[in-house]
Amino acid sequence: MADKPISRFPVPALDDMPEDIRDTILGVQEKAGFIPNVFLTLAHRPDEFRAFMAYHDALMEKDSGLSQADREMIIVATSNDNNCLYCVVAHGAILRIRAKDALIADQVATNYRKADITPRQKAMLDFAMKVSNNARAVGDEDFATLHSHGFSDEDIWDIAGVTSFFGLSNRMANVTSMRPNDEFYMMGRG
Numbered sequence: 001m002a003d004k005p006i007s008r009f010p011v012p013a014l015d016d017m018p019e020d021i022r023d024t025i026l027g028v029q030e031k032a033g034f035i036p037n038v039f040l041t042l043a044h045r046p047d048e049f050r051a052f053m054a055y056h057d058a059l060m061e062k063d064s065g066l067s068q069a070d071r072e073m074i075i076v077a078t079s080n081d082n083n084c085l086y087c088v089v090a091h092g093a094i095l096r097i098r099a100k101d102a103l104i105a106d107q108v109a110t111n112y113r114k115a116d117i118t119p120r121q122k123a124m125l126d127f128a129m130k131v132s133n134n135a136r137a138v139g140d141e142d143f144a145t146l147h148s149h150g151f152s153d154e155d156i157w158d159i160a161g162v163t164s165f166f167g168l169s170n171r172m173a174n175v176t177s178m179r180p181n182d183e184f185y186m187m188g189r190g
Helices: 019-032 037-042 046-060 068-081 085-099 104-114 119-137 140-148 153-176
Strands: none
Touching: 019 037, 019 046, 037 046, 037 085, 037 153, 046 068, 046 153, 068 085, 068 104, 068 119, 068 153, 085 104, 085 153, 104 119, 119 140, 119 153, 140 153
């Protein structure tokens, strides 16, 4: 699959990218061992790349009542619902690693309601799916349900923020025909 295009839009060469973006991408490559195609695809628009990464990091790298695995679980479930191959595959790999569970991402992507997750995580994903598909219907009863599972108002904001941000990401990945890196498919399975 490596010879297939990673985006339907032009992908700039590393040497042609602004220095800060190139440095970000090379840092990811050093840590991961490869460059995830999302970075190369988004580099097509440097200002948007910077804004995307800043918001991503604000949501995904802060201390929160949500674990890193919880956040990845939200991404995998809602990305599957949004038919986003890139995000299901890439974040499924990250979920397997964060949860230390080779099966969890496939279960969550296919049908989180039957996955081997806690009632708290199911409530979190039920809410994320509501935010993804019908946010205007979110009401006090949703907050009460989440509170009964130990989520704070700040945690609820984080669930909605991760869901909403990756809704944007899912749509851009689909529009650009962003291709998942081959490396993602086996990560966290062995």
